[in-house]
Each structure stands twice: as C-alpha cells, then as structure tokens.
Amino acid sequence: MTFLKRYEELCAIKQEFAARDWFPGTSGNLAIRTNSSPTEFLVTASGKDKRQDTPDDFVHVDATGQLIGDEQNGRPSAETLLHVEVFNRTTAGCSLHVHTVDNNVISELYGDRGEIRFSGQEIIKALGRWEEDAEVIVPIITNHADIPTLAADFAKHIRTESGAVLIRNHGITVWASTAFEAKKQLEAFEFLFSYTLKLQACRQAIY
Amino acid sequence: MTFLKRYEELCAIKQEFAARDWFPGTSGNLAIRTNSSPTEFLVTASGKDKRQDTPDDFVHVDATGQLIGDEQNGRPSAETLLHVEVFNRTTAGCSLHVHTVDNNVISELYGDRGEIRFSGQEIIKALGRWEEDAEVIVPIITNHADIPTLAADFAKHIRTESGAVLIRNHGITVWASTAFEAKKQLEAFEFLFSYTLKLQACRQAIY
Amino acid sequence: MTFLKRYEELCAIKQEFAARDWFPGTSGNLAIRTNSSPTEFLVTASGKDKRQDTPDDFVHVDATGQLIGDEQNGRPSAETLLHVEVFNRTTAGCSLHVHTVDNNVISELYGDRGEIRFSGQEIIKALGRWEEDAEVIVPIITNHADIPTLAADFAKHIRTESGAVLIRNHGITVWASTAFEAKKQLEAFEFLFSYTLKLQACRQAIY
Amino acid sequence: MTFLKRYEELCAIKQEFAARDWFPGTSGNLAIRTNSSPTEFLVTASGKDKRQDTPDDFVHVDATGQLIGDEQNGRPSAETLLHVEVFNRTTAGCSLHVHTVDNNVISELYGDRGEIRFSGQEIIKALGRWEEDAEVIVPIITNHADIPTLAADFAKHIRTESGAVLIRNHGITVWASTAFEAKKQLEAFEFLFSYTLKLQACRQAIY
Numbered sequence: 001m002t003f004l005k006r007y008e009e010l011c012a013i014k015q016e017f018a019a020r021d022w023f024p025g026t027s028g029n030l031a032i033r034t035n036s037s038p039t040e041f042l043v044t045a046s047g048k049d050k051r052q053d054t055p056d057d058f059v060h061v062d063a064t065g066q067l068i069g070d071e072q073n074g075r076p077s078a079e080t081l082l083h084v085e086v087f088n089r090t091t092a093g094c095s096l097h098v099h100t101v102d103n104n105v106i107s108e109l110y111g112d113r114g115e116i117r118f119s120g121q122e123i124i125k126a127l128g129r130w131e132e133d134a135e136v137i138v139p140i141i142t143n144h145a146d147i148p149t150l151a152a153d154f155a156k157h158i159r160t161e162s163g164a165v166l167i168r169n170h171g172i173t174v175w176a177s178t179a180f181e182a183k184k185q186l187e188a189f190e191f192l193f194s195y196t197l198k199l200q201a202c203r204q205a206i207y
Numbered sequence: 208m209t210f211l212k213r214y215e216e217l218c219a220i221k222q223e224f225a226a227r228d229w230f231p232g233t234s235g236n237l238a239i240r241t242n243s244s245p246t247e248f249l250v251t252a253s254g255k256d257k258r259q260d261t262p263d264d265f266v267h268v269d270a271t272g273q274l275i276g277d278e279q280n281g282r283p284s285a286e287t288l289l290h291v292e293v294f295n296r297t298t299a300g301c302s303l304h305v306h307t308v309d310n311n312v313i314s315e316l317y318g319d320r321g322e323i324r325f326s327g328q329e330i331i332k333a334l335g336r337w338e339e340d341a342e343v344i345v346p347i348i349t350n351h352a353d354i355p356t357l358a359a360d361f362a363k364h365i366r367t368e369s370g371a372v373l374i375r376n377h378g379i380t381v382w383a384s385t386a387f388e389a390k391k392q393l394e395a396f397e398f399l400f401s402y403t404l405k406l407q408a409c410r411q412a413i414y
Numbered sequence: 415m416t417f418l419k420r421y422e423e424l425c426a427i428k429q430e431f432a433a434r435d436w437f438p439g440t441s442g443n444l445a446i447r448t449n450s451s452p453t454e455f456l457v458t459a460s461g462k463d464k465r466q467d468t469p470d471d472f473v474h475v476d477a478t479g480q481l482i483g484d485e486q487n488g489r490p491s492a493e494t495l496l497h498v499e500v501f502n503r504t505t506a507g508c509s510l511h512v513h514t515v516d517n518n519v520i521s522e523l524y525g526d527r528g529e530i531r532f533s534g535q536e537i538i539k540a541l542g543r544w545e546e547d548a549e550v551i552v553p554i555i556t557n558h559a560d561i562p563t564l565a566a567d568f569a570k571h572i573r574t575e576s577g578a579v580l581i582r583n584h585g586i587t588v589w590a591s592t593a594f595e596a597k598k599q600l601e602a603f604e605f606l607f608s609y610t611l612k613l614q615a616c617r618q619a620i621y
Numbered sequence: 622m623t624f625l626k627r628y629e630e631l632c633a634i635k636q637e638f639a640a641r642d643w644f645p646g647t648s649g650n651l652a653i654r655t656n657s658s659p660t661e662f663l664v665t666a667s668g669k670d671k672r673q674d675t676p677d678d679f680v681h682v683d684a685t686g687q688l689i690g691d692e693q694n695g696r697p698s699a700e701t702l703l704h705v706e707v708f709n710r711t712t713a714g715c716s717l718h719v720h721t722v723d724n725n726v727i728s729e730l731y732g733d734r735g736e737i738r739f740s741g742q743e744i745i746k747a748l749g750r751w752e753e754d755a756e757v758i759v760p761i762i763t764n765h766a767d768i769p770t771l772a773a774d775f776a777k778h779i780r781t782e783s784g785a786v787l788i789r790n791h792g793i794t795v796w797a798s799t800a801f802e803a804k805k806q807l808e809a810f811e812f813l814f815s816y817t818l819k820l821q822a823c824r825q826a827i828y
Contacts, residue, residue: 121376191231195311
C-alpha cells in the first residue's frame with residue numbers, strides 16, 4: 001500500500017508540473033522513495049512526453065538506479081544517478097528535477113559566483129526556515145554531459161536532509177522528506193527565481 | 208444557509224486563485240465573515256496545498272482567531288491574526304491575502320517609500336473610485352516574522368471599509384464588503400502591479 | 415435562429431477570453447449585432463464576473479443602447495455607448511473591448527504620439543492586409559470618465575468597416591464583420607502589442 | 622490504420638498548441654506525412670480558429686500540396702508549400718510551423734545576422750545533439766508575402782533530416798522524423814528563445 005501511495009503522489013506531481021509546462025522537450029525527472037532498507041524508488045522513464053499519462057511513465061529501481069526485476073518496460077531517466085545520490089546520502093523521500101526558463105536564466109546569471117543567496121523573503125518559510133534573518137543558499141554547479149561526472153559533483157552538495165542544487169543551464173534538483181515537502185520547496189525556489197529576475201528587469205528603470 | 212453560502216464563495220475563490228498559481232509554496236490565506244455579532248469567520252487551514260480540495264481546507268474561528276468548538280481538524284492559518292484585525296475594525300465580509308511575484312516585486316521596489324500610488328488608470332473604477340482624477344494609495348509595511356507584531360503594524364492601516372496593504376516581500380491583503388468585491392479589488396490591484404512593472408521594464412527602451 | 419447563433423458566438427468568446435484572464439476586475443465588454451434594421455445587439459451586462467456563466471450575462475439592446483422590452487434582468491455595460499457608435503456607423507457584426515496589461519502599457523508608452531504603427535509583421539495578414547508593405551495604424555485616444563464624452567471622441571476614429579482604437583490606460587476596442595473576424599483581429603493586435611513590449615525590453619541588452 | 626494514427630497525432634498536437642495559445646489570429650500550420658511513395662500528407666486547413674475542433678481541421682494533400690480527391694471541404698493552409706519542400710527534400714514525418722511572441726522577437730533581434738546560435742544548454746540534447754560542446758544554428762530568413770518566393774528561400778535551408786528555420790517576424794518551422802520528435806524539438810527551440818530573451822532583459826541589471 002505504501003508503494004501505491006507513493007506512486008499516486010508521483011503521478012499527481014507529474015500532472016501538476018506538466019500543466020505548468022515544466023517539462024519542455026521531455027526534460028525533467030521525478031523520483032520518490034518506496035522503500036528505505038534496502039533503498040528502492042520510482043523514477044520517471046526516459047524520453048517520454050510527460051504531458052501524456054501512460055502505464056509506463058515510471059520505473060522501479062534499486063539503490064544503484066538499476067531496474068528491479070525483468071518485467072518492466074522502459075528505461076530509467078538518464079539522470080537517475082542524481083536521485084541515487086540523494087536517496088543514498090539522505091533520508092529524503094522525494095527528489096524533483098525540473099528545467100524551467102527562470103531557473104536556467106538564474107543559473108547562468110549567477111553561475112560564475114557558484115551560488116545564489118536569498119534573504120528577507122517571506123516565502124523562505126516554505127523552505128523550513130522561520131527566522132527573520134534566515135539566509136538560503138543554492139549552489140550552482142557546472143553542467144557535464146557525462147552523467148556520472150555530474151552526479152559526483154552534485155553529490156558534494158547534498159549536505160542536508162532537504163535542499164536544492166542548480167545545475168548551470170540544466171535546471172534545479174530539490175529533495176525533501178515527502179512529495180508534499182519537495183513540491184512546496186520547489187515552488188518556493190521557482191518563486192524566488194522569478195521574483196529575482198523580474199526585480200532585476202524592472203529595478204533600473206525606476207531610480 | 209448564510210454559512211454555507213459563505214463557505215461556497217470561499218471555496219470558489221480558492222479554486223480560482225489556485226488555477227492562477229497564486230498560492231506558491233502553500234503561501235496565501237483567505238477569510239470570509241460568517242457572522243457579525245459576535246464576529247465569526249472561515250479561514251484557510253494552515254500548511255495545506257491550496258491546489259487540492261479537501262474537507263479540511265477551512266476552519267471556523269471566532270473574533271480572536273480561535274477555533275470554534277472542539278471538533279475541527281486543522282489549525283487556522285498562521286496569519287489569521289491579520290484577518291482578525293480586518294473583521295474587528297471594519298464591516299468587511301471578506302479578506303484575501305496572496306503572495307504573487309508581481310506584488311512582491313512592487314513591494315520591494317517601492318518599499319522604501321512606504322507606499323505606491325496609482326492614478327489615471329481606468330481599472331481604478333474597480334476599486335470603487337469613479338472620479339477622473341482618483342488617486343489610490345497602497346501602504347507598504349515592513350514584514351515581521353512575529354505575527355502579532357506584524358498584525359499590530361498592519362492594523363494601523365485599516366482605515367476604510369475596503370482597502371489593501373502590501374507587506375514587503377510578503378504579499379498583499381485586500382478586504383471589502385463581499386467575496387465578489389474583495390476578489391474584484393484584488394484583481395484590480397494585481398493588474399496595476401503588473402502594468403507598473405511592465406511599463407518600467409519597457410519604458411526606457413523607447414525614449 | 416440568428417439571434418441564438420449570435421448569442422452562442424458571444425458566449426464562446428466570453429468563455430475563451432475569461433480563460434485568458436482578459437477581464438480583470440470585471441473590466442471588458444463584448445457586443446454582437448443580432449439585427450441590422452433596426453439595429454439591435456447583445457452586450458455584456460454591467461458589473462459581472464465574466465469568469466462565471468449565468469443566464470444574465472448579456473442584455474439585448476436597441477440602436478441607442480437601451481434595453482429592449484421590460485423583462486430583462488441586469489443593466490447594459492457602462493460602456494455600451496461605444497458599441498452603439500460602432501453598430502450605427504459601420505456594418506460590423508461584432509465589437510470587443512478588453513483591458514489587458516499589454517494593451518494598457520502600449521497605450522501609455524505611445525499615448526503622447528496619439529497612435530501606434532505596425533509594419534513588417536506577418537500577423538498583419540490577420541487584419542485583412544496582405545500587401546508586403548502594409549502598415550497598420552491604431553489610434554490612441556484620451557480616456558474620459560464621462561462615457562458620452564469618451565464615445566464621441568471614440569466615434570471620430572470609426573472610419574472603416576473593421577478597425578481598432580486604443581483608449582489610454584483603458585484597453586482596446588476592435589470591431590469587424592463577424593465574431594470570428596473580430597476575435598481574430600483582437601488576437602492579432604494583442605500579439606503585436608506583446609511583441610512590441612518584449613522587443614523593447616530585450617533590444618537594448620543585445621547591442 | 623497508419624493514416625488514422627497520423628491523423629490522431631496531428632489532432633493531439635493541434636490541441637496542445639492551442640492550449641498554449643500558439644495560434645494567435647489563426648496563424649500557424651501543422652503537417653504530417655501519411656504516405657512516403659508517393660508523398661502524401663495531412664495539413665491544417667486555411668483560415669480556421671485552431672482552438673476549435675471540427676471535422677474539417679485538416680486536408681489531405683499530395684506531394685505538390687494539392688487536395689487528394691474531390692470530396693474534401695476546405696483549402697490547404699496558404700503556407701502548405703513550405704511543408705511540401707520539407708517532405709520532398711527529407712524523410713521527415715512531421716513539419717510544424719508556429720508563430721509565437723518569443724520566436725518573432727528572436728527573429729527580429731537576430732535577423733540582421735541571418736541566424737541565431739545556441740550552445741552550452743542542456744536542452745540541446747532534445748535536438749538530438751549529445752556532445753558537451755554541441756552548437757545549434759537556426760537560420761533566419763527574410764519573410765516574403767509571396768509564398769512561392771518564401772518557399773524557395775526556405776528550401777535552401779533544408780539540409781538535414783530534422784531541423785528548423787526562423788522566418789523573420791513570421792515564426793518557426795521545425796521538421797523531424799515523427800510527430801513526437803518534431804514537437805519535442807519545437808518545445809526545445811521555444812525554450813531556447815524564451816531563455817535568451819529573459820537573459821537579455823535581466824543581464825544588464827546585475828553587473
């Protein structure tokens with residue numbers, strides 16, 4: 001029953017993000033833990049149009065990202081290794097990767113600094129930080145076409161039970177305890193990115 | 208029957224705003240008066256994804272924001288105290304708080320001035336001002352993580368039976384006589400914010 | 415049967431524009447001719463949320479904008495006089511007025527010039543102009559809170575069987591032979607406005 | 622059965638693009654190959670509102686773009702000749718032309734250079750290029766009101782089995798092996814255009 005519940009949670013997130021057009025060109029991938037010991041998780045299958053719903057949208061994989069059993073259609077997302085790092089290094093239940101215009105532009109504008117910082121924003125509370133002077137830092141790492149190289153670099157930034165990493169011109173990965181928490185945090189990050197870009201586009205005109 | 212009608216009005220607003228993606232990261236909260244003497248109102252429950260519809264989306268509270276009776280699931284929104292101030296200081300029937308990219312950017316760009324002013328816009332009529340030279344002023348107050356402190360500051364700006372206050376980097380609260388009026392006024396304010404930002408982003412390029 | 419067909423065409427446009435959020439704060443109004451001699455037309459009722467569908471969304475009026483018969487609920491839109499001018503001065507079958515962020519920003523940026531001109535755009539063909547060097551001019555008039563004054567000024571710019579006028583910070587009115595044509599032309603104008611604004615916001619950054 | 626499958630694929634793309642508002646003012650046209658030898662394809666009928674679904678949305682044409690048989694309602698899109706060039710010069714199964722604000726602005730900003738180049742973007746993988754240093758070039762050609770002239774110029778840039786050409790202020794045409802591939806590539810190009818424009822609008826403000 002846990003497996004089914006997790007499956008349904010992941011379906012719901014996929015449909016909601018598809019409605020927001022957050023999977024351009026079949027980009028993006030989503031993962032949810034279905035078992036803790038040993039680690040098992042569901043991940044979006046490779047190369048599908050996530051605006052469509054089919055019985056083969058997700059595959060069930062083990063702690064190394066390999067298919068469990070030999071009856072599954074489809075291959076795991078090419079970027080499954082990043083989710084493997086999340087589930088092996090934390091107790092997170094859900095890991096979401098999306099590729100939006102705004103998170104890509106932020107990753108490019110701030111990429112040379114290696115990070116972007118946020119503070120003084122009410123929405124930071126959605127990231128579990130309730131102090132008035134809370135500062136949130138999102139690392140921005142170099143993109144590598146070679147996924148094992150990318151995953152190794154990404155893994156260095158998995159330091160907390162929930163968190164986020166931007167990959168330059170390749171989107172954001174957010175992980176948290178549950179599907180609900182991961183989605184909430186991803187929405188908060190996308191809000192912060194859109195806010196920052198609009199502020200920059202409009203600020204100079206006023207003063 | 209009044210209670211049920213108010214409940215349905217608040218459900219409809221929640222669904223419409225959710226469709227506009229006006230509740231990022233579970234932000235935003237909505238309240239509608241169900242009784243005047245003593246003051247009672249419905250308010251969104253804390254920490255829920257308002258894109259989902261459940262039986263526990265709203266809680267029924269008294270004039271101090273406390274749950275009425277002991278059979279309700281859920282807690283009132285953490286920001287219920289702001290709606291308490293609205294309902295205790297005015298005859299308003301509805302109070303809406305949303306957190307959008309545009310109202311946050313406006314609150315930051317104009318925050319140091321403590322207000323933003325609008326005039327010469329046809330949409331000001333939606334705010335109940337029909338004079339050709341009508342000017343609308345929206346105060347912008349400092350955000351405080353401590354809600355009682357925020358509510359006390361907010362309360363100072365509740366001077367009319369319908370109105371609006373921006374909280375810096377924390378969204379807008381709009382109150383008016385009915386759900387219909389409050390929603391109409393909120394739409395007009397969001398229009399004015401979006402208009403202002405786009406004008407600023409494009410103006411310099413033309414002259 | 416003609417009446418019913420026209421009614422259904424206007425309902426469809428109202429629903430489509432509502433889905434695009436083109437009626438902020440109950441703004442906007444739509445009209446369709448139901449009879450030519452004498453002139454009769456349907457027009458959106460005043461003060462309604464056009465995202466809702468009700469039996470009283472439209473009223474049936476005569477060539478002066480007065481209700482036909484005494485059994486109708488609702489009042490004609492406050493701006494019915496502008497549609498009166500269209501139907502009395504042309505053979506147009508449909509007249510649409512919408513208030514969008516982009517048409518308002520254009521009306522302000524180009525308002526002092528009294529017009530905006532477009533050329534070299536493929537979408538101009540949707541306005542019925544197929545020549546390669548076609549130029550389209552949209553007049554921009556001053557807004558007046560007094561509707562008869564506004565209608566008289568507006569009427570001076572109704573010089574062709576299909577056309578458009580921008581009212582400064584008050585939206586666009588487009589008229590054409592049929593509902594299909596009027597909607598097509600309105601879409602083309604909104605495209606041209608959005609294109610122009612985005613070009614201006616991005617142009618300086620590149621050179 | 623192949624014919625029916627192709628027909629359904631084209632319907633699905635039309636509905637999805639309509640939901641994104643990618644057919645302003647009846648612009649845009651879509652084509653899918655139904656037979657290879659001799660070449661036959663389905664193409665959107667001329668002058669229709671592609672947000673509506675009717676039995677006459679597409680027509681079946683031959684390798685010269687002429688209607689097959691004499692029982693079809695409707696005329697082929699005025700720009701069918703461009704799809705003719707695609708299907709006669711490649712083995713592509715699908716050819717899509719859309720007119721968006723962003724692809725028009727890009728075509729104008731980069732039009733004098735005759736092309737736009739992209740590199741260092743993860744989404745380039747959706748275009749079938751997996752090398753880390755892959756560069757994608759989209760030619761930008763002059764628009765001509767005369768379609769045979771435009772088609773002849775367009776044809777010069779059909780050099781690969783899948784590809785894209787921007788027509789200045791007239792949109793993009795993308796062709797690829799299947800409907801799935803063509804849609805994926807079009808989404809990737811539109812992402813790259815939107816990314817580029819937002820980067821340009823925001824970049825200067827930060828440094």
